[in-house]
Amino acid sequence: MQVSIVGSGYVGTTIAACFADLGHEVVNIDIDEDIVETINSGTPPIHEDGLPELVGKHAGQDGTGRLRATTDYDSIFATDATFLCLPTPQADDGSIDLSVMETGATQLGKTLEATEDWHTVVVKSTVIPGTTEDVITPILEEESEKTAGEHFGVGMNPEFLREGTAVHDFLNPDKIVLGADDDRALADMHDIFEPLVTKSDAPVVEPDTRTAEMIKYANNSFLAAKVSLINDIGNICKEYGIDAYEVADAIGLDDRISEQFLRSGVGWGGSCFGKDVAAISAAAREREYDPAMLRAAVEVNDRQPNRLLSLMDDHVDVSGERVAVLGLAFKPGTDDIRNSRAIPVIEGLQERNADIVAYDPVAAENMRERYPNISYASNPAAVLDGAAAALIVTDWEEITELDAEFDAMTTPVVIDGRRAIDRRDGIVYEGLTW
Known part of the structure; x- marks a missing residue:
């Protein structure tokens, strides 16, 4: 046609x-x-x-x-x-x-x-x-x-x-x-x-147009809520010293739950989940219905970057120190920074007066337009050199493959928001939910 x-x-x-x-x-x-x-x-x-x-x-x-x-x-x-x-x-x-x-x-x-x-x-x-x-x-x-x-x-x-x-x-x-x-x-x-x-x-599926419109919002709202729920569970696991991913692997075997979207971490971003949940919630409120579950999903998601920063604070005072932000796109495979979790992380570091240097294989120029006054490295090894802390926000393959590069940090404090790397001797590792 x-x-x-x-x-x-x-x-x-x-x-x-x-x-x-x-x-x-x-x-x-x-x-x-x-x-x-x-x-x-x-x-x-x-x-x-x-x-x-x-x-x-x-x-x-x-x-x-x-x-x-x-x-x-x-x-x-x-x-x-x-x-x-x-x-x-x-x-x-x-x-x-x-x-x-x-x-x-x-x-x-x-x-x-x-x-x-x-x-x-x-x-x-x-x-x-x-x-x-x-x-x-x-x-x-x-x-x-x-x-x-x-x-x-x-x-x-x-x-x-x-x-x-x-x-x-x-x-x-x-x-x-x-x-x-x-x-x-x-x-x-x-x-x-x-x-x-x-x-x-x-x-x-062949519904009328109104139902077709709602299917999209229901789809994304459910996924957003699922991510926030596993993040809430992951946060509880962290308090008990339990590996949230091991828990997720077990509950994912239940076909009523499934294993997809059970990777707890720093939260969801992008142009869809946040916008769609906000839009259908606003539409519901216009009809005098309070979508409490969706409101809670957003609240949990908004807290995750602050939890990442709090874990860093437990190990190092970054005022005047070089801090590496690894990953700027809201997810691997795109240069899209809309609602990226790196944005609240960068803003939190700015509030702490950190010297921020960031890396992303494709999204750096987009983030530079928003934050022109922070530094951007051309490779992940350069971003780590001399850093007092490293925050992993996006699990690009180039980032998941890092290992010896962390040894170039002045204080090897690694706060991992995506379970991107493994614990090892020689670095102070904190997973967001492990």
Whole structure:
């Protein structure tokens, strides 16, 4: 099929390249000319494992030609369906900011006005229940002067992509959710996803758009709560001198619990868990319901970086001392620092008047924009040289392989927030939950 993708961030670029790899003709629409040029040169605009290969395979002069980018919304005329993959950032009160989505829907509606052909619009962005039906669809109808379900279709297809493994997650889904309020839109979505369903044999869920929206929030809220629960249990284990990972391995054998997301540590970050939990909590409060479990999940998560710093304080006063921060991205495999646990760690070190030097294989430049006055090392060995303490925040492979490099520290105090390295003689090791 002919598919257009509005937005070329983590989700938009990934699904554009993956749809092209599944055999569709894909056009990626973005207002940023530099991003458009980058994609058309065969290079992705974001760091994501496996994405350079797919973009290089299908875009650029040497590609198959199944993927191209443009700033021109009129390109949707040549396509059967358009996916809206635009940001829904968090507002100050925790709710989502729909302004970019509304702008995109307005432009898309104006474009639909100029065609008599049926077209299906699929909301891919994470939005609270009712947004597709009550906000996006009315905008499309008003701007196009057409009626949803009669002249164009509207669907909702939530994404379940983890940064760092987004390509793998898209091509190997555990479920595909196709939310629609009319049969023709659902049929179009089936046609688009048919190659993926055939390839992956993933179960297909077919709710209405409102339920599809809620599935995404329920999914991420449950995972966030699970991480916070195992962190709470891990903190208790620490007080008793018990290895929390040994406990987690045992309870993970219970198929009602499963072993996934049981690695206790410094907490979750990124653009999804925090934003999604805050958004659905804010929406619940608007309906006068207090989501106590979700509130507790956030509170536990917010405490974890301070626990890491407190363990450091037990061993060394870092005022005026060099302190190494190992890992800046919110997780390995991405350059994304949004809600990274390294941020509260750096701010806590600044409050302690530490001389901070940080390392991350791909996220250092992003963090430099936020904290230009701290030092950044080009390799993990350099960041440790002369340090009075080292805080491990992200478990990159380069960091998990460190050993003799810790001997270059002036006082080898290592506070491990990710169970990244092993205890050994010669270093003072404190695991966050062991």
